[in-house]
Amino acid sequence: MPPEGCDCIEDRLVTFKGLRILGLGGSYRYSPGEHQYTERQMRWRIAKQKPKLWMKGGVDLLVTHAPAYKLGDGEDLCHRGFESFVSFLDHYRPSYMLHGHQHLNYGRNERVRQYKDTTLINGFGYYLLHI
Known part of the structure; x- marks a missing residue:
């Protein structure tokens, strides 16, 4: 049963108080199981959002489980980020x-970083974002 008082944004572009939010869950495929995707599968999930992104004039906040490749991800396959997220940001x-998936208590201590026009935030534990 999903938590009460919230909406699932998985594979959805929603607008809340004028803020356009896109949700893409899942991690890089590293073993058999649910909620793991190959790079190709994630590119396809993003491609399916293009009409909505065009109609809404873009997106303000991208919410993901995994980070973008080489932008806060890990070295091992389990914690690898998606290259398609970098293309999306570009x-x-x-x-x-x-994003989540990168536990700061495992030595990953950079919570906030900048990539071009986008502020990337590791939401491990919690993070208050004032917009």
Whole structure:
């Protein structure tokens, strides 16, 4: 049963109080199981959002489980980020990307970083973002 008081944004572009938010969950495929995707599968999930992104005029906040490749990800396959997220950031230039999957208590201590026009935030534990 999903948590009460919230909406699932998985594979959806929603607008809340004028903020355009896109949700893409899942991690890089490293073993059999659910919620793991190959690079090709993630590119396809993003491609399916293009009509909505065009109609809404883009996106302000990208919310993902995994980080973008080489932008806060890990060295091992389990914690690898998606290259397709980097392409997404280059093309759509959202103001923010909020991701998880990288536990800061495992030596990954950079919570906030900048990539071009996008502020990338590792939401491990919690993070208050004032917009």
